[in-house]
Amino acid sequence: xxxxxxxxxxxxxKLQRIIETCKSISGRSLDPFLVDVKENISIAKEYLxxxxxxxxxxxxxxxxxxxxxxxxxxxEWVRHRSTSLYTDPFLLQxxxxxxxxxxxxxxxxxxxxxxIELEQISLHSLAEAVRYWEGLxxxxxxxxxxxxAETERGLATREELVQQRxxxxxxxxxxxxxxxxxxxxxxxxxxxxxxxxxWDFVGAETYEETVDRxxxxxxxxxxxxxxxxIHPLEEEIFIKPHEKPETKISNKQLISIPIAxxxxxxxxxxRGELK
Amino acid sequence: xxxRKAYYASKIKRATxxxxxxxxKKPGVKGWELRKALGSDYSKVLKILxxxxxxxxxxxxxxxxxxKQVEKPSLEQLDRARFCITLRGDxxxxxxxxxxxxxxxLAGLAIAISHIISKRGKAPRKEVEELLRDKLPGWxxxxxxxxxxxxxxxxxxxxxxxxxxWRTRVEVDQKALVDLLLRSENxxx
Numbered sequence: 001x002x003x004x005x006x007x008x009x010x011x012x013x014k015l016q017r018i019i020e021t022c023k024s025i026s027g028r029s030l031d032p033f034l035v036d037v038k039e040n041i042s043i044a045k046e047y048l049x050x051x052x053x054x055x056x057x058x059x060x061x062x063x064x065x066x067x068x069x070x071x072x073x074x075x076e077w078v079r080h081r082s083t084s085l086y087t088d089p090f091l092l093q094x095x096x097x098x099x100x101x102x103x104x105x106x107x108x109x110x111x112x113x114x115x116i117e118l119e120q121i122s123l124h125s126l127a128e129a130v131r132y133w134e135g136l137x138x139x140x141x142x143x144x145x146x147x148x149a150e151t152e153r154g155l156a157t158r159e160e161l162v163q164q165r166x167x168x169x170x171x172x173x174x175x176x177x178x179x180x181x182x183x184x185x186x187x188x189x190x191x192x193x194x195x196x197x198x199w200d201f202v203g204a205e206t207y208e209e210t211v212d213r214x215x216x217x218x219x220x221x222x223x224x225x226x227x228x229x230i231h232p233l234e235e236e237i238f239i240k241p242h243e244k245p246e247t248k249i250s251n252k253q254l255i256s257i258p259i260a261x262x263x264x265x266x267x268x269x270x271r272g273e274l275k
Numbered sequence: 276x277x278x279r280k281a282y283y284a285s286k287i288k289r290a291t292x293x294x295x296x297x298x299x300k301k302p303g304v305k306g307w308e309l310r311k312a313l314g315s316d317y318s319k320v321l322k323i324l325x326x327x328x329x330x331x332x333x334x335x336x337x338x339x340x341x342x343k344q345v346e347k348p349s350l351e352q353l354d355r356a357r358f359c360i361t362l363r364g365d366x367x368x369x370x371x372x373x374x375x376x377x378x379x380x381l382a383g384l385a386i387a388i389s390h391i392i393s394k395r396g397k398a399p400r401k402e403v404e405e406l407l408r409d410k411l412p413g414w415x416x417x418x419x420x421x422x423x424x425x426x427x428x429x430x431x432x433x434x435x436x437x438x439x440x441w442r443t444r445v446e447v448d449q450k451a452l453v454d455l456l457l458r459s460e461n462x463x464x
Contacts, residue, residue, distance in 0.1 A: 027434060077395070092393040095456060097409060101382045104456075105368055108385035111452035113361040114374065115445055116333060117302040118295050 004050070011047035012056065015063045018043065022066035025073065032073035040067050179216045180225045183241045195229055198237035198259065203269045214261040228257060286313050286320045287327070294324075294335065294360050301427065301441065303338075303359035310354065321358065334363040338445045359445055383407050383419045384428060389456055391429070391439055392449050400435040 018040045025032055044063050051057050096104065161167040168175060187196045202217055204210045217239065220226045224246035229238040237259065268274040290313055293304050309317040325335040338357045339348065348356065366374075371381055390406055391398045400420065407416045420437070423429045427442035443449070 092389060092453070092456065093406065096386050096389065096406070099456070101378065101410060102368070104382045104385050105371070105378055107455040108381065108388075108452065109368065109371065110365050110455055111448040112365065113334070113336070113363065113446050113448070114366070115302045115336075115442070116295065116360040116362065117297045 007047075008050050008056070011050055012059060014043050015047065015059050018063050019059075019066050022070045026069055032070050032077055035067075035070045037067055037071060037074075176216065176219055176223065176225070179213075180220055180241065180245075183217075183220065183226060183239065187241055195238040195240040198228075198239055199265075199269045199274055201239055202261070203266065207263055207266050210266050211261055214259070230257065283320065283323060286317075287324050289313060290317070290320050290324050294358060301357070303357045303445070306354040306356045306358065309358060318353065328360070329363065332362060332364045333360055335359075336361045336445055338441065357441070357445070361446060379411060379415070380419055380422070383411055383416075384423055385452070387420065387423060387429060387437070388439065388443055388447060388449075389452055391437055392453055396439055398437050400431060400437050403437055 021035060024030065025035055040063070044060060044067070048060060051060055099107075158167060170178075183196070183201060186201055187194060190196060190200060198217075202210060202213045204213055217226075220241075221228055221239075224242065226239050226241045227246075229240055230236075231238075265274060290309065293309065293312060298304065306317075309321070313320050321335050328334055336359050337348075337353075338359070339352055340355045368378065371378070386406060387403050390403055394402075403420065404416050407419065411419065420429065424431055424440070427440045429443070430438050430440040432438070439449075
């Protein structure tokens with residue numbers, strides 16, 4: 001005898017199959033009469049007493065909804081068949097295949113009334129164009145106002161590039177290493193159980209600095225210097241530094257976690273409202 | 276010329292300019308544009324123009340936004356409708372060459388349209404391609420369907436389903452096409 005769990009599993013599978021069939025019927029414009037509506041409704045009815053959790057009840061409702069869509073398609077199908085435009089597609093396909101091209105053309109031409117449209121220049125539009133041309137400034141004059149001021153070319157020093165944030169002061173790997181040490185120290189000072197709240201580590205005096213720290217933190221995690229611990233219900237994110245960088249590729253599927261670092265979040269953190 | 280006649284003569288001239296010359300990407304003029312230019316009695320003006328055009332084998336065609344032809348259109352439906360000039364009668368195969376259609380391309384269009392009609396106005400692109408591949412070289416099939424879409428005869432949704440577009444509704448007498456195709460088969464038999 002089947003256990004209740006097993007019966008629920010089979011029921012779910014059957015309902016999923018019904019939904020998929022109905023969807024493919026409406027999506028690919030297949031004959032809606034391919035679906036045995038009576039049989040499908042009796043399946044949904046048979047399993048209805050089994051459902052207890054909302055997900056299963058939703059699945060049941062979705063099944064009924066999809067069956068109703070197929071019934072609607074069936075009614076449209078019947079209505080179309082009763083109109084004068086109805087032709088069996090297979091019959092027509094067969095006939096089109098047998099007809100020579102010339103005969104198809106001859107037939108089509110009897111039902112085709114192409115649109116007439118003209119494009120022609122008139123004296124009026126020519127006169128209008130000449131007036132426009134006369135009023136148009138030469139390119140030299142029109143483009144004068146857009147010309148950019150000439151700038152002299154010269155050499156920039158490394159310090160200047162660092163100042164303009166084009167180059168970083170230290171090599172990136174070196175900087176990442178220092179940042180990792182910082183994380184470990186902060187965890188010792190303010191963290192608990194070898195981890196620290198994300199915003200407590202990333203947050204800084206200015207928003208720019210905060211963004212910069214969030215950027216570096218993302219590399220710490222990507223390169224295996226640290227890991228994230230997320231508690232979705234409490235809406236808490238912790239960073240946990242590793243003792244040694246974990247460079248091995250784990251068997252687990254790697255996932256990306258987007259963390260918004262908006263000005264509003266930073267301001268809330270400054271006010272102590274955000275952990 | 277009576278004042279009334281002169282009034283309609285000038286309105287007909289204006290309507291001719293609007294309807295014959297290309298104003299937008301799509302040919303034809305919307306009802307509300309005609310109402311603005313010709314006044315609220317524009318349907319009457321178009322009726323007179325249509326009578327004039329009969330002798331030249333042309334007609335003023337009204338295409339409503341709704342897919343089906345409307346028996347007694349309301350003012351709002353007329354405002355939203357598109358008015359075009361089309362051929363009243365039919366062309367000979369030789370004449371189609373003059374308007375830039377190759378016999379193969381036109382046959383492909385005829386088959387695509389009639390297949391979509393028979394499938395209740397919607398058919399998967401792959402199915403239409405398969406049908407055309409029977410008589411057209413494979414490399415041409417996709418190009419042709421894209422061309423029918425570009426010209427406004429067919430339209431395609433994101434799931435690659437083909438539908439009849441505005442141009443087919445303007446230019447093709449769908450019922451006559453299906454009837455004629457079925458009858459011409461009888462001749463072959």
